[in-house]
Amino acid sequence: MVRDEAETVLRAWHAYEVRRGGSPVIDFDCHPVDADVEPAGDRLEVYQRLTELRDRADEDCLAGRLDADIAYLGALLGERRPLAEYVQVTQGCGAAGWSPEYVRARGEQAREALAELGVNWGPGTGDDMNEVEGPLGLEDAPDAIRKTSDQLEPAVREATGSTAPFELDIETANVDAYWAYWLDGAGHRVRLRLNLRNAVFTKVGARRFALHEVLGHGLQSSSWTETAKTSAPWIRLMSVHALQQVLLEGLAQALPLFVIPDDQVLTARIRLDHFIQLVRAELHLGLEDGVPIRDLADHARSRIPWWSDAVIADTLTDRGSPQLRTYLWSYPAGIDWFVHLAEADPATRRKVLHAAYARPLTPADLVSLWPDGPKIGGPGR
Numbered sequence: 339m340v341r342d343e344a345e346t347v348l349r350a351w352h353a354y355e356v357r358r359g360g361s362p363v364i365d366f367d368c369h370p371v372d373a374d375v376e377p378a379g380d381r382l383e384v385y386q387r388l389t390e391l392r393d394r395a396d397e398d399c400l401a402g403r404l405d406a407d408i409a410y411l412g413a414l415l416g417e418r419r420p421l422a423e424y425v426q427v428t429q430g431c432g433a434a435g436w437s438p439e440y441v442r443a444r445g446e447q448a449r450e451a452l453a454e455l456g457v458n459w460g461p462g463t464g465d466d467m468n469e470v471e472g473p474l475g476l477e478d479a480p481d482a483i484r485k486t487s488d489q490l491e492p493a494v495r496e497a498t499g500s501t502a503p504f505e506l507d508i509e510t511a512n513v514d515a516y517w518a519y520w521l522d523g524a525g526h527r528v529r530l531r532l533n534l535r536n537a538v539f540t541k542v543g544a545r546r547f548a549l550h551e552v553l554g555h556g557l558q559s560s561s562w563t564e565t566a567k568t569s570a571p572w573i574r575l576m577s578v579h580a581l582q583q584v585l586l587e588g589l590a591q592a593l594p595l596f597v598i599p600d601d602q603v604l605t606a607r608i609r610l611d612h613f614i615q616l617v618r619a620e621l622h623l624g625l626e627d628g629v630p631i632r633d634l635a636d637h638a639r640s641r642i643p644w645w646s647d648a649v650i651a652d653t654l655t656d657r658g659s660p661q662l663r664t665y666l667w668s669y670p671a672g673i674d675w676f677v678h679l680a681e682a683d684p685a686t687r688r689k690v691l692h693a694a695y696a697r698p699l700t701p702a703d704l705v706s707l708w709p710d711g712p713k714i715g716g717p718g719r
Contacts, residue, residue, distance in 0.1 A: 472541035554590030588672020
């Protein structure tokens with residue numbers, strides 16, 4: 339069976355990358371196995387096996403996933419496809435971007451939401467917003483996130499229809515990476531890591547990341563594990579270079595709008611996140627277009643005046659990585675689509691959220707569920 343053979347190859351590839359200190363290939367395992375996995379010999383060996391399996395794949399869900407694996411592995415081997423092509427084959431959506439007028443409009447929406455909280459737009463916006471959200475001590479963060487997850491879990495299950503069990507472990511890390519929070523796991527066991535180097539903890543942030551990481555990624559992935567026990571023609575190993583990431587990151591970022599829409603402070607944060615992701619998309623496309631770094635940095639400062647040069651530098655640097663060049667596009671593409679969905683009629687919202695917790699959905703699946711939604715990845719600049 340092509341699916342099972344592909345999963346064997348992906349596990350071997352994952353073991354190879356982990357052994358050499360590279361980025362993991364498998365982000366969440368919806369079909370964990372007990373057997374030890376022998377690492378692949380090298381990347382070219384994996385590439386050849388994946389292309390052989392792709393020639394035999396006769397189901398769209400398998401062919402699309404193998405295309406994504408082959409494209410990402412090709413990038414690791416030195417291939418550099420145009421961004422639009424690379425994003426299309428890996429994330430399953432376009433990379434046309436959004437017009438400056440649209441980005442400014444979403445920025446104005448964020449400004450208005452922050453102004454209602456007494457937060458001014460300028461160099462101090464980030465610090466002022468954290469103060470409004472309520473500082474939270476480092477030692478209190480894990481318990482606050484766990485407690486908030488327990489409180490919000492019934493509302494998320496009601497919104498999504500999920501009945502899957504899950505177990506949560508919370509760990510701390512201190513690594514030089516772009517992420518502040520990261521969730522991975524296997525089966526019904528999920529692990530949330532807090533990167534102390536980047537994370538800023540607030541009381542509202544505890545609600546935000548309980549929804550994003552635990553009840554978004556964690557419960558959703560555990561729900562897919564439950565589905566995989568009975569019916570899963572799709573590859574049961576989730577990877578950030580593959581076609582479910584627009585769904586995962588989009589819904590996780592926007593989930594508060596569906597679950598606790600009356601939370602004014604958290605809603606303001608989501609409006610701000612939406613705008614920031616659109617600006618990151620502008621920088622992403624600017625790099626692809628060959629815009630000088632100095633000009634991109636000036637543009638970032640004009641859009642987000644509280645960003646430091648270090649934040650701007652990391653934002654640009656990350657988008658040069660073969661993995662992050664594709665994966666980070668899922669954030670603006672996803673949040674924009676799901677923010678629009680939160681404004682759709684209740685029946686459409688319910689249909690999409692229930693489907694989203696039943697199985698991994700590609701952008702094409704999302705469009706089929708809501709044909710009237712916006713263009714995923716933007717209508718163009």
